[in-house]
Amino acid sequence: MASDTERRNLPPLKLHVPEPKFRPGDDADFSDIVIPAVGETRRPDIADDxxxxxxxxxxxxxxxxxxxxxxxxxxxxxxxxxxxxxxxxxxxxxxxxxxxxxxxxxxxxxxxxxxxxxxxxxxxxxxxxxxxxxxxxxxxxxxxxxxxxxxxxxxxxxxxxxxxxxxxxxxxxxxxxxxxxxxxxxxxxxxxxxxxxxxxxxxxxxxxxxxxxxxxxxxxxxxxxxxxxxxxxxxxxxxxxxxxxxxxxxxxxxxxxxxxxxxxxxxxxxxxxxxxxxxxxxxxxxxxxxxxxxxxxxxxxxxxxxxxxxxxxxxxxxxxxxxxxxxxxxxxxxxxxxxxxxxxxxxxxxxxxxxxxxxxxxxxxxxxxxxxxxxxxxxxNGILGHGLHQPLETMFEQVFEEMPWHLKEQMQDMLDENEAANNVAKTR
Amino acid sequence: MSKARENTGSTTQRNMIQAINSAMDVCMERDDNVCVFGEDVGYYGGVFRATAGLQEKYGKTRSFDTPINECGIIGVAVGMAAYGMRPVPEIQFADYIYPGLDQLVSEAARLRYRSAGEFTAPITIRTPFGGGIFGGQTHSQSPESIFTHVCGVKTVIPSTPYDAKGLLIAAIEDPDPVVFFEPKRIYNGPFDGHYDTPVLPWSKHPASDVPDGHYVIPLGKANVLREGSAVTMLCYGTMVHVTAAAVEELGIDAEVIDLRTLLPLDMEAIEASVEKTGRCIIVHEATRTSGFGAELSALVQERCFYHLEAPIQRVTGYDTPYPHSLEWAYFPGPVRLRLAIERVMEDVSGNL
Structure with a gap:
């Protein structure tokens, strides 16, 4: 429509939001699912287009x-x-x-x-x-x-x-x-x-x-x-x-x-x-x-x-x-x-x-x-949270192949912190 | 438009999830342009149950599930906003937001600017963030500084149920896009950083007394949680509680500022505090390099340099992916805070 002054009389649009067939408390019934018989779906040749x-x-x-x-x-x-x-x-x-x-x-x-x-x-x-x-x-x-x-x-x-x-x-x-x-x-x-x-x-x-x-x-x-x-x-x-x-x-x-x-x-x-x-x-x-x-x-x-x-x-x-x-x-x-x-x-x-x-x-x-x-x-070998974890240093390893200076520094901070916390965690 | 619910003054005890839920409920009742959607958001009410009951109350076209496609979630939010709606999409974990970045960074954030104000994107993206729940590297990240780096997006992080509701309503009513990070570690109770002791529920905390109706905590206003003269502690989200607990345990007269909004930032509150204390510690759980602490540190240095009596300290997560089993060695907890406080107090005037 070229003119912006006229609008056609149209029914309102509706937003479709999908809904599953069954929710808690419903009896599930999948009889509408189409299941082809064995053999019905053909097997094309490997090289077919x-x-x-x-x-x-x-x-x-x-x-x-x-x-x-x-x-x-x-x-x-x-x-x-x-x-x-x-x-x-x-x-x-x-x-x-x-x-x-x-x-x-x-x-x-x-x-x-x-x-x-x-x-x-x-x-x-x-x-x-x-x-x-x-x-x-x-x-x-x-x-x-x-x-x-x-x-x-x-x-x-x-x-x-x-x-x-x-x-x-x-x-x-x-x-x-x-x-x-x-x-x-x-x-x-x-x-x-x-x-x-x-x-x-x-x-x-x-x-x-x-x-x-x-x-x-x-x-x-x-x-x-x-x-x-x-x-x-x-x-x-x-x-x-x-x-x-x-x-x-x-x-x-x-x-x-x-x-x-x-x-x-x-x-x-x-x-x-x-x-x-x-x-x-x-x-x-x-x-x-x-x-x-x-x-x-x-x-x-x-x-x-x-x-x-x-x-x-x-x-x-x-x-x-x-x-x-x-x-x-x-x-x-x-x-x-x-x-x-x-x-x-x-x-x-x-x-x-x-x-x-x-x-x-x-x-x-x-x-x-x-x-x-x-x-x-x-x-x-341990379960989660009971002390048998990998040494603390491993946290900083393999972020990069070679550890840059800032990670080395942070790793030292972490070790100092662990010492200040009476060595709660295992280190190398 | 349905009849606006007035704030009658009644309050209900709410945890963080319930407060966030109430914020959306209030906004949806007042304005039928407000809608919520995301993965598992509709029928189930979200994996953290933040949108529970909203589909039942407002129907499937205002609270609905979406395909697992964050680009689509944010993209359709932009389109719905362009139509005139006020979408509040949820990204299930902040760690999953990256596929949606183009729609946020290149589209939502710049729409007002590039259309000279004709099209806008008043969307609020809610997303749980942060660690401390043994979520591993894909359920623990704190990517807030990615968003503060983008021009045209506001970044908000609450730390209590009361703040969460008031800030979320402000975000939803804000004319610009907002990323609303929810610290999931404190959804059910404030966390003092001592992972080996039981967490108190929100019901024991005064900020769980949340008004039932509409109220707003303006974006861009920090909360001075504790006044003090020895050092300014800047923090947000989960770290507000960890910081406040460390300050109490050490008996130091620190001024603790909960930033609440990272962008726009309440610079006035920060300046006034640092000018008073002469010392500043910045605390966040996110990785250190190019984290929001770097921006805060630069701002404090630029504006308060002549008041500073010691170098600014940052207490942060490390520059590694968030580890699973070594979570508590990664998390910036009480010991890291104590060491930073000791360092910042050593200079010039000495003793802790």
């Missing part, structure tokens, strides 16, 4: 059906030994989480985060990667380290911030980092690892290496600008990277609708960026394995990046700091239509005659003992 597969961003890669049988084009046809290893790594992850969560409640550390219900995402994904592929995890992929047989004691030392903590007590519990484990330093700032993974993959490609990178973020954090920066760089340079969005439905108290999940799938973002996108049943270890293997092969053969949405459910709170009973229906986890990843793989192994209840119970006992033993050993 991403332009020819937008449908995969709206499908759901599945392998295990409700009866525990594996079927369809995505079945990775893993041997029973590998299946049992994946099952065990998931069970160990859950046992580790249970133990460390309790340790926080007992005042042995400040913070903990479980990945209950999402074990398949990190564990099965890691099994499909090569051991020397680089991972850029978020804070809920402890399963990567466990799948790579990393020392539980070493992980616990970090959780306890004790004198053997490889990160010198500097980081919040669970923010692991190990170059040897191919596990990039976890940041508390969200989605920052996404462009970093792309950069690592670009470097690997630029150097003619054969290793690829994989990264994970929650669906909530995929709202951060870093996610979009990663997508555009990954697309432009066809970086050999796997970008995983773990859609566990909840970002602390905000349901996935506040990350755009009401309007489209998270995998669908790949379409706009010109990246291959897959949407996967994240509670189906075999589907996660198959999708990751597909994406890894694609990346390794210079066919570029893949964005994988793992459709799963965060069965516990965000961390030890929140109470999910305050913001969501208590029976959501039990009602989740895609079940529990450990129970589903267990059922599959039983169905194919490679497992039974007795062996499962024995495995549960074994992983519980393994975790308990590791905890005893780690606690000998």
């Amino acid at each position: 991403h332009r020819d597969m937008p449908d995969l961003s709206y499908g759901l890669v599945r392998v295990l059906d409700d009866e525990g049988k594996a079927a369809g084009p995505w079945d990775p046809k893993l041997d029973p030994d590998t299946l049992r290893k994946i099952l065990r790594a998931m069970a160990l992850t859950r046992a580790f989480d249970g133990r460390m969560f309790r340790a926080q409640r007992q005042g042995k550390t400040s913070f903990y985060m479980k990945c209950t219900g999402e074990e398949a995402v990190a564990v099965a994904g890691t099994f499909a990667l090569d051991r020397d592929d680089m991972t850029f995890p978020s804070y809920r992929q402890q399963g990567i380290l466990i799948a790579r047989d990393w020392s539980l004691v070493d992980m616990m030392n970090q959780v306890y911030s004790n004198k053997k903590d490889r990160l010198m007590g500097r980081q919040l519990p669970i923010m692991y980092s190990t170059k040897q484990g191919g596990f990039f330093s976890i940041s508390g700032n969200l989605a920052t690892q996404f462009p970093q993974a792309v950069g690592w993959a670009m470097a690997s490609a630029a150097k003619g290496d054969t290793r690829i990178a994989a990264t994970w973020t929650g669906e909530g954090s995929s709202a951060e600008g870093d996610f979009h920066s990663a997508c555009i760089f990954a697309s432009v340079y066809r970086a050999p990277v796997i970008m995983n969005v773990v859609n566990n439905q909840w970002a602390i108290s905000s349901f996935s609708g506040f990350a755009g999940g009401d309007e489209t799938t998270f995998a669908a973002r790949a379409v706009g960026y010109g990246i291959a996108g897959l949407r996967v049943d994240g509670n189906d270890a075999l589907a996660v394995y198959a999708a990751t293997q597909w994406a890894a092969e694609r990346a390794r053969t210079n066919h570029g990046p893949t964005l994988i949405e793992h459709f799963t459910y965060r069965a516990e709170g965000h961390s030890t700091s929140d109470d999910p009973g305050q913001y969501r229906s208590a029976d959501e986890a039990a009602e989740w239509p895609l079940g529990d990843p450990i129970a589903r793989l267990k059922k599959h192994l039983i169905v194919i005659g490679e497992w039974d209840e007795e062996r499962h119970a024995k495995m549960d006992e074994e992983v519980a003992t393994q975790v308990k033993t590791a905890q005893k050993q780690a606690e000998k």
